[in-house]
Amino acid sequence: MNQTLIQEILEVVEQAAIASAKLTGLGQKDEADAAAVEAMRLRMGKIEMKGKIVIGEGERDEAPMLYIGEEVGSGNGPGVDFAVDPCEGTNLCANNQRGSMAVLAASDTGGLFNAPDFYMNKLAAPPAAKGKVDIRNSATENLKILSDCLGLSIDELTVVVMDRTRHKDLIKEIRGCGAKVQPISDGDVQAAIACGFAGTGTHCLMGIGAAPEGVISAAAMRALGGHFQGQLVYDPAIAQTSEWADYTKEGNIKRLNEMGITDIDKIYEANELASGENVVFAGSGITDGLLFDGVKFERDCVRTSSLVISTLDSTARFTNTVHIKDGAKSISL
Template identity: 40%
Template sequence: MPTASNEELFYSDRNLALELVRVTEAAALASAHWTGRGKKNDADGAAVEAMRKAFDTVAIDGTVVIGEGEMDEAPMLYIGEKVGAGGPAMDIAVDPLEGTNLCAKDMPNAITVVALAERGNFLHAPDVYMDKIIVGSGLPEGVVDIDAAIDANIRNLAKARKCDIGDITLCALDRERHAELIAKTREAGARVRLISDGDVAAGIAACLESSSVDIYAGSGGAPEGVLAAAAIRCMGGQMQARLMFEDDAQRERAQKMNPGKKPDRKLGLTDLAAGDVLFSATGVTSGFLLEGIKRLPPQRAVTHSLVMRSKSGTLRFIEGYHNFNRKTWSPN
């Protein structure tokens, strides 16, 4: 039987996971006011402000390690900012609005994201590119390898899934730098699903049977890679990554943030997000991960969120009904 203190920690952990839903809901409701209005900066600013205010009620002693940038670059949720109402020491990774362009253009897969881990358990990732490869759960360990050719990875994945290569779908960002990745995938006989933005949602989708995505690969933002890793830890999937540097200054910054470790080493899942991890995301626009905000007259809205804990491996999809006449804040 667990001790009383362990029981208290267990129930606190569960309650904290649900508190995170309120944080991502607040950011999603605020940014949804700007959906389709073509103003991505306004949408992002609204999400940042709402998320920062929502953290004031969360019972943690939090430090932002993945956020909106350095202190002189971001007014809120900057790297190193302290948030929370007091409690256990936690590191926080946030993307108040992943897919600002998606929100501004009312395109699929804009979400708000928060992940928590005990102090020191997230990779401190600078704002550089990160090469990533992600597959779901229930597969042999090492079924894919970031250093292997993509066609070899696809063949190994199809063999492990006991399916034809033609049944495998790879998801990647639609970028010129991925031309060879896309061509080699198609030459191998697999399908390619391209997205314009939002690789946190895409990485998570590779771990969801209902998403029709079997593997995510290619380069995207390093902060987004840490957030995806937090979710994948909860889902039992596999991920490998490697930071990519454009110059010596970026390499030196990564070295400074993670002293004693090679900046360009191959990163496993627990190198990105270790220990007990909590994750929450709320949909802003509908996509293959979550439904978006649905407004209901008068002054009401419906949210759809996903909250996960690595300790239990439970995924909860939460539908929330909000009455703005009763809230202490307004998303407008």
């Protein structure tokens, strides 16, 4: 990893965000996803690197673009592994709701956990609580620890949880402690990263989302020094999408074993999910969000707002880019 590469990685997420943003609010989630994938792939292709997608948009046969195992870049230069979610929050984008973004994580070859497309139980918390809260604890215990670490009373804590029936008991427990629950329809990557920054109003993410998104969140949180843990969920009785209606617990365990994951209940720390010497997170807003704004289309330019978090120089860079159109006559500040 080097700074030139990181600059290009920023452009990758910017281009994906712009492509998706053209379809914001049109109710076309798959089209918005496909547009982001295509833009990401096109820009990645121009980078001098031996790049590889380790988490992408499906297996080779199902997704023609950015499939797991796809090689990206010129084929010369540094080896880079990518976990990509070109349109994280496709529903949010389709419905023009807050929090949709183009995201990826990058690391040296072998530096990202090749998470299968399973669910993952997640716990994210601010740097002050890193290694103090633990996903093995009950929510009640973690809220007490969080309260101590942050110097806030429990009723001053906000916990983001995905608004799903699988979290009914969890939400009840958190509210029972007096903490504030913020249910979200989608977008637990944004919520996880928001825990890494003070002042976002998000103190913790609890509950089950998708595993690929977990690895991207872990990369960002490792670079920020925040807390992130994840545990794969393979029991359909706990979490199951309609597309996987036929999958059984035994079948899922078999799939994990075939992927070389034998310790199926392992709890992964951020630095195991994103273990490379250097890791980089890059995200660019499609719609406005908590961390950055979405794409703004103007007569003479397009504006993007993004965030790059990198272990290389220990920075979280918030950038606004003005993409100037040919023949532009007037660009406001």
